[in-house]
Amino acid sequence: MNQHKQLSFKYRIFGSSLLVALLPLLLCSILMLSIFTDTLERQSHETGEQQIQKLTDRFALILQGEEEALQRLCEDEFVQRSLLDHTTDELVKDVYLALYQATNGMSSGAAFALYDAGGQLKFTTQEGTPQAQLPVNWGLLYKAAQQSGAAYLAEPEQDAASQGLPSLRAVRSVHAANGSRIGYVVCSLTAQQLRQSFAGLLPEGGPLFLFTPQGRLMYASRSGVEEEAQQLREALMAGTLPTQPDQNYFLRTEPVSGCLLILRQPAALSAGAVGLMRSISFASAAISLILCVAISFLLSRSLSRPIERLSHAMHQVRRGDLNAHVDVERQDEIGQLTEDFNEMTTRLKAQVEERVQHQRDLNDAQIRQMQAQLNPHFLYNTLDTMKWLAKIHKLPEVAQLAGGLGSILRSSIASEQFITLRQELVLVEHYIDIQKIRFAGKFQYVIDVPEHLRDIIVPKMILQPLVENSILHGLETSESGYIYIYAQCDEKVLNLSVTDDGCGMSTEMVERLNSPEPKMLQGHLGLYNVMRIVQLYYGQDYGLHATSQAGIGTTVTLRLPAGKEECNAESCNCGR
Template sequence: MNPFRKHRVDKVFLLSFAAFIGLLVTVIMAVSYQLSAREQATSASAYQQAMLQQLNKQLTDQMDAVEQTALFISLNAQLASYLTSKGDYFALKKARDELNRDYLAPILNSSRSIFTFQVYMNEPLQVDPNAAIQYLPLSQARSESWHAAVEKADSVWVGQRAVGSPQGEQQAVSFIRRINTPEGVNLGLLVLNVRMRFLQSILTEDNSSASRLLLDSGGRMIMHANRALPPGEIEALQQQVRGDAGHARQRLAAAGSQPAKDMLTVWSRTTPNSWMLVELTPWKEITGGSVRLAWTLAGVGAAAILLALVFTLYLSRSFTRPIRQLVQLMKSYAPGRPARPPQTEYRNEFGSLFGGYRKLTERIEGLYQSLEQQHRAQRRAEIRALQAAINPHFLYNTLDQLNWMAIEAGQEKISHVVELMGRMFRISLSGGETMIPLQEELLLVESYLGIQQAKWRSGLEYRIEIAGELRELLVPKLTLQPFVENAIVHGFHGSSRGLVTISGEQHGSGMRLVVQDDGIGLRDDWQARKRTRTGGYGVRNVKERIEVLFGRPYGVELRSLPERKGTRVEIYLPSREDHGAERGEPHVDDRDRG
């Protein structure tokens, strides 16, 4: 549906411009948000990867130191001697105290990250889970969750867990190493517990609020800062990890009081198959600048829409003002009354419209004046017709008086002629009708031939050969009589005898009437000869009336018979039945007329 066909032009312009600019601003906002969010995510991930690589290096250095310490202790001969010694309680206690004082305690006190040692052995002397150096039964280790991993490897890191200490229970990340003899016999397990706060201080040394995870090579979480991931999310994270460094967008499911949210995940490894440091940043924080940019564009767009509405309103009113003026001129215009002059200051298409309107009104005024003149002429003609309506009555009465005078005088021939003249006069008037039945036209022709026979006596003969059904069809008044008169006046000129034959037949969608005589025929120059009062005008009148009333293919054709033994006139007319109303208002052919 075209809105210009139903609504006001200025409103359509206003709403169209507003909708277009609103759509344009929306598209720009969406594209700008996507591009800026992608760019910010790329730049943030690059920065975070650089930071993670630095933190990873620090963690690796610290944990390598822990591993080297564990290896150094596990190879110590004094420790191996104590774990394999047999004797009484006091000798074993003395050996343990010497080991702690001379070897283990100095190592523990010199470390910033390690806060307890745990030695799992067979038959420890005393079990103190809150001591700095704890000797625990080996059977207890078998009940720990990390024991299965230790059975498969000489050493393993264990994730965040609670460990007893002289200061109470603390969170720790533990490194566990098997203590073996040079022959490979297992003597026990050595556990070095690293302060959780120490490692977390490394992860958060840049004061970032992002969540960071430390995963071992098997994908198990060693430690975390700010927010931990459930095992299922860690598995989903590992499926997205490609290579030693990268970033991806990941949606974390709701966990406890934490709602589900989108995260920018960045990961980094120092070496292949080593620990992986992962940083999780809420996507909203990454795209916060993009959102602000989008809202800024929205504000700019709203201002642009407002300015566009004002400009469009001005433009549409300027565009529609001359149209409204022209509509008002058209509504107020009335033919014959003074009208306001149209605008003349426009030199564009509106000027053409006003100029066309001015020419149109001038043409209408001219036509209106012409119609007024025609109306006055018609009124005068009606008055003359009313005046002339008295004349037939007068003529009828006069002919009637002449008829009675001829009868009283014994002039029957003159009485007959007067009677025929009255009949011809009555039919030729026909109440002002244009079309009459063919029967009345034939009666008029017979009356005329009767008058001519009174003059010619027995020298003039005629025959009428027309079927009864054709006599009911309508024909223009005085169609046959001029040709019959032409035959008698010109065809029989200089002759004392003559025969006129009138025939008719149905021909296609019309009827063909024929007037034929046996006179002298047509002259070779008959069409070029000057029309005379006695013949040519009547024939021309019939042709012109048929052309005006019916148009082609209807008309009149005249030709001489072979050896100029007479003239044949063929008149082709449409077959129209008498319906009463058609007589006074004949069909006028309007083909090929403007």
């Protein structure tokens, strides 16, 4: 940022023109590319999620049909009778009829088999050579004996058509009327039967994989994907899915059997397509850059030359040479600016001395006027106090009032405009003594000003209006008040504060006192004059600051520069 500020106006215009023209194009290209790719990826992801959900629902529907068929066979009278070894030709026909009806009632065409309680094959609809004996102490039949519903287990098939893929077998125990187990009904679902069941639902994008809960591949919708299936199996064993730049994998778990369905779909945009789009965007930006460089150079050159001449003339004026002049060579806004500059320097040369002298005279007049307003204002209140005391007390305290008033009047009419803080505090104490006679017993006061600060030079009669405001306004409704006058010096700044525990000051009054340009305060002429005197002498960095809380009190702080005639105190913190 600092280096940019040090660049000339010409190069700033040149660079800004490039940025204004190039950045929107570049940002829009990047934004559009990002939005486009994100939208396609989101749509592709949603489509993949919908497809894998449909396939999972179809598989769950197949398993639901198997369970219903197993339930019907377990409850079939002929099946139960055949397992009790009461076999007749007529019974055999009825059993096979029940088995084939169960098979035909399922869309998958799964095969059914009956095994007796010892695991011996009794009946089957499966083609080929099914297992004639199944163990009852482990494996499929053992798992079925441990639960009331259907049990699922993937076991290898014996026929060549299975291509080494296991089939998913569902088994259910058959119980006699007395509750004893008399056999098992087994339903076998092979990869070939799954292929027929998923026909019409498989997407064109990628293959579908069906893994058993043990991580063995049971079905793949395409051939030649054995290596990919092995990678998927290893990833599943690690609890993750493989990641490929141009492919997305979607996983679902069938809750009944625990089988895993994985669908692979190509990404919406390949890496090559994204790279091509980026290349087009950057090529457009490069062409725009060349055009912008030429136009920006001409524009910056046209604007910078007259401004450089104006800048050189302004430097002459800043060094005090009011005779600086720039020739007008154009009629546009810059030419008008040049004419205005020449006219400004001409007028400035004629008015600068007059304005300086006028301001000096005005400041002196305002300061004398405001200080003159302080004296009659206080004199009126004091004379009023003396009048009432003379009537009420038969003049016993007039001497003290007159003495204090005389000291204050002598100081107010003296020619010097600045006195030490020590002298100002003496005047404040005279004023407080007079007010204590007027408001007997109504308030107490403490002056806490360190000795090393009392030689600081301050404007005359600058602290008395603050004390007057606390007595006449802050403690107006108090029967017994307290006024605390204190000072502190920090970083060449003297802070004189007057605090009272009276009724507080209104929010509007506090805001007006704290305003950088205070207006006349109704009923607070003394405070307004103090603010104006300080700002005229020292500038806007100095003046009054008030804080107040209703019913708790008010603090008015006067901020002045800490200047001294001499400073010998080692503990002084004023910075001189």
